[in-house]
Amino acid sequence: MNPEMTMDLGSLHAGVGHEQDLMSGHSPHHNRNPGASLRIHQELSVAPSRSAMVSGMASILDGGGGGGGGGGGEYRPELSLPLHHAMSMSCDTSPPGMSGTYTTLTPLQPLPPISTVSDKFHHAHHHHHHHHQRLSGNVSGSFTLMRDDRTLPAMNSLYSPYHKEMSGMGQSLSPLGNGLGSMHPAPQTLHNYSHDKMLSSGFDTHAAMLSRGDPHLPRALGGPGAGMMPHLNGMHAHPGHPPSHGSVLTSNRDRPLSSSSSSGAPGSASGQLEEINTKEVAQRITAELKRYSIPQAIFAQRVLCRSQGTLSDLLRNPKPWSKLKSGRETFRRMWKWLQEPEFQRMSALRLAVNCGGFVHPLLSAAFGSSSSSRSSSLYSAAAQRSVFVYTAGTPV
DNA sequence: TGCGAGTCAATACC
DNA sequence: GGTATTGACTCGCA
Numbered sequence: 261m262n263p264e265m266t267m268d269l270g271s272l273h274a275g276v277g278h279e280q281d282l283m284s285g286h287s288p289h290h291n292r293n294p295g296a297s298l299r300i301h302q303e304l305s306v307a308p309s310r311s312a313m314v315s316g317m318a319s320i321l322d323g324g325g326g327g328g329g330g331g332g333g334e335y336r337p338e339l340s341l342p343l344h345h346a347m348s349m350s351c352d353t354s355p356p357g358m359s360g361t362y363t364t365l366t367p368l369q370p371l372p373p374i375s376t377v378s379d380k381f382h383h384a385h386h387h388h389h390h391h392h393q394r395l396s397g398n399v400s401g402s403f404t405l406m407r408d409d410r411t412l413p414a415m416n417s418l419y420s421p422y423h424k425e426m427s428g429m430g431q432s433l434s435p436l437g438n439g440l441g442s443m444h445p446a447p448q449t450l451h452n453y454s455h456d457k458m459l460s461s462g463f464d465t466h467a468a469m470l471s472r473g474d475p476h477l478p479r480a481l482g483g484p485g486a487g488m489m490p491h492l493n494g495m496h497a498h499p500g501h502p503p504s505h506g507s508v509l510t511s512n513r514d515r516p517l518s519s520s521s522s523s524g525a526p527g528s529a530s531g532q533l534e535e536i537n538t539k540e541v542a543q544r545i546t547a548e549l550k551r552y553s554i555p556q557a558i559f560a561q562r563v564l565c566r567s568q569g570t571l572s573d574l575l576r577n578p579k580p581w582s583k584l585k586s587g588r589e590t591f592r593r594m595w596k597w598l599q600e601p602e603f604q605r606m607s608a609l610r611l612a613v614n615c616g617g618f619v620h621p622l623l624s625a626a627f628g629s630s631s632s633s634r635s636s637s638l639y640s641a642a643a644q645r646s647v648f649v650y651t652a653g654t655p656v
Numbered sequence: 657t658g659c660g661a662g663t664c665a666a667t668a669c670c
Numbered sequence: 671g672g673t674a675t676t677g678a679c680t681c682g683c684a
């Protein structure tokens with residue numbers, strides 16, 4: 261809640277190399293954004309209530325004016341709504357971990373090429389201060405969303421027991437009973453294993469989840485009626501707090517939350533410290549997309565800066581984290597998105613991401629957006645639909 | 657140079 | 671309309 265604290269968190273979480281990875285990554289697009297980075301420290305608590313958030317989200321989705329026609333609908337700092345780092349997610353390199361407590365909004369991130377570098381930057385914790393600098397490089401500037409530090413624990417919960425070893429076995433689901441796990445029961449062995457890990461890491465995923473009361477998945481998976489409440493939970497219980505989605509991430513080894521490197525942000529360490537349960541993330545993403553009737557193409561483009569086909573493949577055939585290289589970044593983004601409050605998610609979807617600083621052809625074609633391509637009718641429709649679902653609580 | 661990973665884009669399918 | 675599949679391409683690495 262404390263802005264300053266957030267900053268600290270940002271340093272801890274976001275500061276970690278993830279962004280740096282991307283930013284400093286080999287991507288030619290990196291560092292192209294001279295635009296000043298705008299850091300907004302906003303407490304999610306600002307959102308008075310879910311309804312408020314929803315309405316706000318709707319506004320965002322509307323694109324600041326009916327789909328915010330090309331560029332018009334862009335996300336604007338002026339919006340009272342908390343900027344979601346979804347933007348950052350979209351093609352953003354921001355550390356996954358930061359999503360929990362702090363958000364770096366990086367609109368229009370250059371990037372399509374998600375660098376694999378992130379993993380190499382686990383030591384980037386020393387560069388957290390650089391973090392912002394790099395962010396400044398974003399085309400539209402970066403935004404830092406302050407969040408309740410409570411997210412730390414939450415994030416922890418996101419870590420799943422997914423273990424490297426699992427790669428050989430195939431991915432295991434997180435121990436989350438209520439999570440996707442319900443869909444795919446995790447093997448006991450894995451479960452235990454993960455549990456051990458968590459213990460070692462000092463986290464109890466289950467407990468964390470329980471504490472969070474992540475009804476989210478159950479409902480989502482449960483089908484209609486599941487409603488949006490899950491999100492509410494996240495938000496309700498913890499205003500501005502991203503709904504946790506169970507342990508998608510697994511703390512690898514002893515993940516010092518406090519350690520700068522770990523930054524408590526999954527993926528912040530760039531896979532060095534945390535592992536994302538790709539299977540579970542895929543399942544959750546799939547569930548969320550269905551739940552909100554979000555087309556894969558939209559999500560892939562807006563959030564991941566990837567093609568529909570790529571997303572489809574990843575969702576259907578997620579590779580074990582241990583086997584991923586540069587592809588980890590894509591999962592990190594998905595994970596980050598999952599951690600976002602719904603309104604932020606929607607915002608992310610609504611925001612046209614200029615992957616690499618240019619409008620992706622697909623977006624242009626699909627959304628008929630101009631170079632700025634912010635809001636496309638299609639996108640607006642999707643966004644609005646999402647909002648509708650949100651508010652109505654009825655699956656579209 | 658060859659290989660694997662990751663992704664795209666076209667296309668088939670539902 | 672949305673999703674799944676697949677061939678081809680690019681890139682990094684040994």
